[in-house]
Amino acid sequence: MKNAEMLLREHQIKVTPQRLSIVGELDGHVHMSVEELYEAIKKKFPSISLATVYKNINAMMEKNFILEVKIPNKKSKYELAKASHSHVLCQECGKVEDISLDLHDLTAKAANMTDYKIKEDALILSGVCPACRAS
Amino acid sequence: MKNAEMLLREHQIKVTPQRLSIVGELDGHVHMSVEELYEAIKKKFPSISLATVYKNINAMMEKNFILEVKIPNKKSKYELAKASHSHVLCQECGKVEDISLDLHDLTAKAANMTDYKIKEDALILSGVCPACRAS
DNA sequence: TTAAATGCAAAAAATTTGCAGACGT
DNA sequence: ACGTCTGCAAATTTTTTGCATTTAA
Numbered sequence: 575m576k577n578a579e580m581l582l583r584e585h586q587i588k589v590t591p592q593r594l595s596i597v598g599e600l601d602g603h604v605h606m607s608v609e610e611l612y613e614a615i616k617k618k619f620p621s622i623s624l625a626t627v628y629k630n631i632n633a634m635m636e637k638n639f640i641l642e643v644k645i646p647n648k649k650s651k652y653e654l655a656k657a658s659h660s661h662v663l664c665q666e667c668g669k670v671e672d673i674s675l676d677l678h679d680l681t682a683k684a685a686n687m688t689d690y691k692i693k694e695d696a697l698i699l700s701g702v703c704p705a706c707r708a709s
Numbered sequence: 710m711k712n713a714e715m716l717l718r719e720h721q722i723k724v725t726p727q728r729l730s731i732v733g734e735l736d737g738h739v740h741m742s743v744e745e746l747y748e749a750i751k752k753k754f755p756s757i758s759l760a761t762v763y764k765n766i767n768a769m770m771e772k773n774f775i776l777e778v779k780i781p782n783k784k785s786k787y788e789l790a791k792a793s794h795s796h797v798l799c800q801e802c803g804k805v806e807d808i809s810l811d812l813h814d815l816t817a818k819a820a821n822m823t824d825y826k827i828k829e830d831a832l833i834l835s836g837v838c839p840a841c842r843a844s
Numbered sequence: 845t846t847a848a849a850t851g852c853a854a855a856a857a858a859t860t861t862g863c864a865g866a867c868g869t
Numbered sequence: 870a871c872g873t874c875t876g877c878a879a880a881t882t883t884t885t886t887g888c889a890t891t892t893a894a
Binding site: 642644645646647660662664665671673675677680681683684685687688689690691692693694695696697698699700701702703704707 | 777779780781782795797799800806808810812815816818819820822823824825826827828829830831832833834835836837838839842
């Protein structure tokens, strides 16, 4: 990741320790739910309030600075915005990984079929990860 | 759709008027949120309670009889389970349509890259529908 | 200095639960 | 008749809001 402080500035969000924690956690864990974020941050920053986490998640989402990943059968997780990518969920351990897949042909075909102008795609593949499969 | 009553029986859920309404609405509208379902049913069935809608959605989801569609930036909608398919969302009017796309190659590639055993896919394409584009 | 961010507590929204009575099989 | 379902009200859970105080720029 770049510098967390720079990232915030670029997105015209004021730099506060709370926000640096949020970015830091997301950078470390890649995908976290609101509650996971809150609990993680509280360890290093016990005074943070859940309301602040919510407010900042919403603020950062409005700036397209972080993204919500809506996961089947699970709570949403949040990630730092990066190049567009898809997600793979392990149904056993709940882990979510990024994967870079080319959806060009697929969205082109969809655009043809539906006559929509496609602007975004959200793909989540679910299955069993190698580690869980082994056990 | 088949017969709503048959569908319920097949999935070993008792047939009640409330459940028939839910299935009927979903069959008619394809994708509805909890609140939309509740409001729609209340018109024909004023005594139904929101708790009943929730209980039944959950019961039907457990039987894999209806599915939750988690839509970016929107509330979840529910649909009757059918052959696996993807969704196209209009970001302007909020409409959701089904689309049948072949994700075989894509999931095969993903399986290779990640070494996951892929079992499900959830793809939502977002854009602008022809009607909204026109206006 | 000043607008914006924080933390708290309270409010609102979304979902679940317990239970008495009604209903489906 | 039996076990399940319904509707209600209450309880939980999740998210948002208002406001006094603090803080970043």
